[in-house]
Amino acid sequence: MSQLRIATFNLLHGQPLAPDGAPRPYPPDAGGPLAEAVAALDADVLALQEVDRHQSRSGGTDQAAVAAAAMGAGNWRFAAALHGRPAPVAGWMPEPGAPSGLRVYGPGEVGDGAPPSYGTALLTRLPVRHWRARRFAPAPFGLPLRVAGRRGLTPVPDEPRAALAAVLEGERGPFTVVAAHLSFVPGWNMAQLAGIRRWIADLPRPYLVLGDFNLVGAVPRTVLGGATALERGAPRARVRELRAARRARPVLAEPRRRRVREPRARLQGWYDLARTPTYPSHRPAVQFDHVLAIGVPRAAVGPAAAPRAAVSDHRPLLVEVSL
Numbered sequence: 001m002s003q004l005r006i007a008t009f010n011l012l013h014g015q016p017l018a019p020d021g022a023p024r025p026y027p028p029d030a031g032g033p034l035a036e037a038v039a040a041l042d043a044d045v046l047a048l049q050e051v052d053r054h055q056s057r058s059g060g061t062d063q064a065a066v067a068a069a070a071m072g073a074g075n076w077r078f079a080a081a082l083h084g085r086p087a088p089v090a091g092w093m094p095e096p097g098a099p100s101g102l103r104v105y106g107p108g109e110v111g112d113g114a115p116p117s118y119g120t121a122l123l124t125r126l127p128v129r130h131w132r133a134r135r136f137a138p139a140p141f142g143l144p145l146r147v148a149g150r151r152g153l154t155p156v157p158d159e160p161r162a163a164l165a166a167v168l169e170g171e172r173g174p175f176t177v178v179a180a181h182l183s184f185v186p187g188w189n190m191a192q193l194a195g196i197r198r199w200i201a202d203l204p205r206p207y208l209v210l211g212d213f214n215l216v217g218a219v220p221r222t223v224l225g226g227a228t229a230l231e232r233g234a235p236r237a238r239v240r241e242l243r244a245a246r247r248a249r250p251v252l253a254e255p256r257r258r259r260v261r262e263p264r265a266r267l268q269g270w271y272d273l274a275r276t277p278t279y280p281s282h283r284p285a286v287q288f289d290h291v292l293a294i295g296v297p298r299a300a301v302g303p304a305a306a307p308r309a310a311v312s313d314h315r316p317l318l319v320e321v322s323l
Contacts, residue, residue, distance in 0.1 A: 002322070003302050003321065003322050004044040004126075004320065004321050004322070004323055005042055005318060005319075006044065006177075006208060006210065006273075006291055006320070006321050007041050007045070007046045007047070007210075007316050007318040008049075008179070008210040008212070008290070008316065008317050009037075009038075009041070009046065009049070009289075009312070009314065009316035010048075010049040010181070010212040010288075010312060010313075011050050011051055011052075011063065011312050011314075012050050012312040012313050012314065013051070013055065013063070014026075014030070014031065014052065014058050014063055014312070015058075016310060017281065017282070017310070019282060020282055021281065021283070021313065026059055029059075030058055030061050031058075031059065031066040033310045034061075034063060034066055034070075034311055035066050035069070036070075036310065037309040037310055037311050037312075037316070038066075038067045038070040038071050039070040039071060040307070040309070041071070041307075041316055043071055043123075044124065044125045044126060045123070045124045045125075045126065045177055045208075046067065046071060046073070046123045047121070047122055047164075047177075047179030047210035048063070048067060048120065048122075049180075049181035049212045050181065050212075050312075051063045051064055051118065051119055051121045052116075053078060053116065053118070053119075054113075054115065054116040054117065055085065055116045055117075056085070056116070057086060062078075062110060062111075063121075064076060064078035064105070064121040065078075065110045067121065067123060068107070068123045073123040073124055075107075075123070075124050075128045075166075076106060076107065076122065076123035077104055077106050077121065077122055077131055077133065077164050078105045078106070078119060079102060079104050079120050079121070079133040079135070079162035079164050080099075080103045080104070080105065080118065080119040081102070081118060081119040081135055081160040081161055081162035081181075082094075082117065082118055082119070082160050083098035083099055083100070083103065083115050083117045084098065084116065084117075085116055090142075090154055090155060090156045090157065091156070091157045091159070092118070092159060095115040101135060102133060102134070102162065104131075104133045119181075120161070120162040120180065120181050120211070122165075122177065122178075122179035124168060124177070126169055128166050128169070129167040129169060129174055130166065130167040131164070131166050132164070132165045132199075133162065133163065133164050133165070134162070134163050134199060135160055136182075136183070136192050137160060138159050138161075138183065139158040139183050139188040141185070142156050142157035142185070143158075144156070145184065156184075158184065158185050162180075162181065163178060163179065163180040163181075163196055163211075164178070164179045164180075165177070165178045165179075165199070165200055165203065167203055167204060170323040171323070173204075174204045175204065175206045175207070175208065175295075175323055176200055176203040176204055176205065176207050176208070177210065178200060178208070178209045178210065180192075180196055180209065180211035180212075181211055181212050182211070182213045184214040189213060189214050189215055190215070190223050193213060193215070193220060193224060193227075194223055194224070194227040197223075197224050197227035198227060205295040206295030206296045207294050207295060208273075208291065208292070208293050209290075209291075209292045210291050211289070211290065212288050213289075213290055214288055215288070215290075216286055216288065221270040221271055221272060221292055224270040224292060224294070225269060225270045228269060228270065228294070269294045269295075270292055270294045271292070271293065272290060272291070273292070273296070273301050273304060273319045273321065274290075274291050274304030274305075274317055274318075274319045275287065276306045277306070278306050278314050278315045278316075279315070281308065281309065281312060281313050281314055281315045284306065284315060287317075289306075289315075289317045290317070291304075291317060291319050293321075296321060300321055301319065301320070301321055302319070302320030302321065302322070303319070303320055304318065304319040304320075305319075306318070
């Protein structure tokens, strides 16, 4: 069984950065630094966040298509959470006449001249059985945040987010991968992550959920574990029905049977495949970027790394997994 290289990378729209984290201008080939960073990962499955498509700030590049070409991914999708252009200070300005809501682009739409957009991408070298996408509404309020290239804190409104799921064909059968970028608003992002777990409940295990969750430590795996535990209500109800039916039967002279125990909902199963700081890229101190899994044996997980890249204020997170 071969090892797959699974990665997630918040691109910061492919922004080149100096060694001290300061923004650098885009080169004439605006997609070049991004292509080099993606090619160096040599990933079989790659989740991308903060991806530009036809934005003037990143040279009009279709960044999902550039990344797919760099890693040799024949199957990919880009989910546009919004269509518009970044505002001068913070937030987004809608593009007149642009689509509203979620719009998904793939290899067939390269060079289509669509309005500028921004969102999440999922790229893979593996065969894909099924794609799906969803959009999350923004929180009704924002927060003051540090923004690359600006001093101090900048008030930033929340924005729509997008997630992509794909059922991939592995050597041992199908498995599901999710690429997501969650809100930076505490609590709102946890609800989005729990929603993702419910959203993929009908897709085949194992599950790999990748992305920038704006959550740290054990919070992401605890949220996913809680969402999984809530789905076990149906088996408990079935046990209660069997108990009631047994009590209604006539008492017979027969050996006492073992007591039927009601299954317990345990916050177990989900775990981090890699634990290492990813932000900020020039001096990592916290881990906002995660690769979480359930149904993947721990023995199947290989080395993990967060290598430095020439773009973005996040480092990519890369892990090898046998699937």
